[in-house]
Amino acid sequence: MLEVAGIDVHFDGVVALDGVSLTVREHQIVGVIGPNGAGKTTLFNAVSSFVTPVTGTITYRGRSLIGVPTWRLAHLGIARTLQGLGLFPTLTVLENVIAGAPSRARLAADMLGFPGSDRRTETLREEAMANLTELGVADRAGAYPGVLPHGVQKRVIIARALMARPSLLLLDEPASGLSASDVNELIELLRTLRERMAIALVEHHVDMVMAVSDTITVLNLGQVIASGPPDEIRANSDVASAYLGQAVAHA
Amino acid sequence: MRLFVIYTVDGITNGMVYAAVALALVMIWRATRIINYAQGAMAMFTTYIALVVIRHGAPYWLGFLVALATGLVLGAVTERLLVRPVESRPPLNAVILSLGVLILLEAVAPMLFGGQTQSFPVPVSNIDFVVGTTSLPVSPFAVFTVGAVLIAMLLLFLVFQRTTLGLRMRAAAFNPEIARILGIRVGRMLTLGWGLAALLGALAGMLAAPAVYLYPSNMDEVLVFGFTGAIIGGLESPVGAVTGAVGVGLALSYVSGYIGADLAPLGGFVILILVLMLRPQGLFSFGRQRQV
Numbered sequence: 264m265l266e267v268a269g270i271d272v273h274f275d276g277v278v279a280l281d282g283v284s285l286t287v288r289e290h291q292i293v294g295v296i297g298p299n300g301a302g303k304t305t306l307f308n309a310v311s312s313f314v315t316p317v318t319g320t321i322t323y324r325g326r327s328l329i330g331v332p333t334w335r336l337a338h339l340g341i342a343r344t345l346q347g348l349g350l351f352p353t354l355t356v357l358e359n360v361i362a363g364a365p366s367r368a369r370l371a372a373d374m375l376g377f378p379g380s381d382r383r384t385e386t387l388r389e390e391a392m393a394n395l396t397e398l399g400v401a402d403r404a405g406a407y408p409g410v411l412p413h414g415v416q417k418r419v420i421i422a423r424a425l426m427a428r429p430s431l432l433l434l435d436e437p438a439s440g441l442s443a444s445d446v447n448e449l450i451e452l453l454r455t456l457r458e459r460m461a462i463a464l465v466e467h468h469v470d471m472v473m474a475v476s477d478t479i480t481v482l483n484l485g486q487v488i489a490s491g492p493p494d495e496i497r498a499n500s501d502v503a504s505a506y507l508g509q510a511v512a513h514a
Numbered sequence: 515m516r517l518f519v520i521y522t523v524d525g526i527t528n529g530m531v532y533a534a535v536a537l538a539l540v541m542i543w544r545a546t547r548i549i550n551y552a553q554g555a556m557a558m559f560t561t562y563i564a565l566v567v568i569r570h571g572a573p574y575w576l577g578f579l580v581a582l583a584t585g586l587v588l589g590a591v592t593e594r595l596l597v598r599p600v601e602s603r604p605p606l607n608a609v610i611l612s613l614g615v616l617i618l619l620e621a622v623a624p625m626l627f628g629g630q631t632q633s634f635p636v637p638v639s640n641i642d643f644v645v646g647t648t649s650l651p652v653s654p655f656a657v658f659t660v661g662a663v664l665i666a667m668l669l670l671f672l673v674f675q676r677t678t679l680g681l682r683m684r685a686a687a688f689n690p691e692i693a694r695i696l697g698i699r700v701g702r703m704l705t706l707g708w709g710l711a712a713l714l715g716a717l718a719g720m721l722a723a724p725a726v727y728l729y730p731s732n733m734d735e736v737l738v739f740g741f742t743g744a745i746i747g748g749l750e751s752p753v754g755a756v757t758g759a760v761g762v763g764l765a766l767s768y769v770s771g772y773i774g775a776d777l778a779p780l781g782g783f784v785i786l787i788l789v790l791m792l793r794p795q796g797l798f799s800f801g802r803q804r805q806v
Contacts, residue, residue: 311695337697349692351685361678362685365697384678427697
């Protein structure tokens, strides 16, 4: 469904991505790993139209995403979380999640408070609560994000991304800062979510990526150095020397 | 004592007009981190348009609605055509731009509407209520002024707090990048924010004009007083801005009444300078200091 083919991204003459390709199929979980500065987040940023590749193509269900404004992606069924937490601190958890529903042109109706507008607001509220329930944090709906533990905030971010009812979910470091038990729950969650959508995740937590992914792409210095199923990646000597080191050799 | 009551009522009435301007400034600041120095001039312009409509025989209320609608459009167009291109540039660009819009509007207004001072009609009497033989220190127009600003504030509050549209506007203002990822058309939200702010400014223009009369720079002082109120309130806080602006209205009314009317504008500047010197982050803001 997502086909990134041979993209180059440059920043002020520095090559951030060099001929990078990535394929995500329906209901697949694809992991992207690599050391700091390898270009993992830049790859997501290219898919999200935050940066424009100088060469190469990005297509989603046959449609080119290059030049498509970022805001439209959620409407096309592509949701994303950012590396940081990215919750709005002045909105409650519930409001944060509702804000994740892609907007429609209901400006006048909303402003004038038409009954249809109220109904839609109520539907969004119910959907947001359902997502919070699925993520196990419904009891925090009325809280402000700042007072919540890191793990809970991470769940709220995923609940918010689900409001777009995505076909493709891009997760940028979902496991960072999570405890071991939270990571295990995250793995279970991703396995559940894949029934409904494809997932691509950028992650430093290699064990987690190995456990959950169907295929893994390894980036180093802006280039793909390996791509394949977890066992293949684990056995790849280039990967071991470039990134994974002894830790994974023993894993 | 009676004088004190009169000055207090005047202060609150004027303060509510400043509050509308202050709130408009805060809305734009929160959405785009820009102080719109042209807020007053835009209000002057829409008030002139209302006057043209009324002079052509239309009822006051049609002129009133036309002013608000023109304000909405003028604010939206200003954001879309002029502010958007400088939004990612250094802040000084936007400051110079808004000063440019101020100068442009004050230069174009006399060409279109004449430069002389003109009186402006009121929808209800501005003669104080009389009960029996006692004159109360408040006029129907003062009640209308306070009521209109309060209603506008209430409607804005409801839009921002109770609708998904308002939620998206707040999200877009807080973090455009995340808002875009969530599918929010940030550009549209900012355009709408500017439009709503200018609508509020247009309301202030209509309410101020009967007292200050209508001429191309008639809103300059109102802008300074509204700005002072917004600064006192910390520029981030709508409640702070309204409270600050009403405080400025009261202070100026007492200065004007007890010391001398000529000193009122000076009083406004003294308050502004004192606040910037002693508590530049405003009385309602607890964040880091801000450059103004």
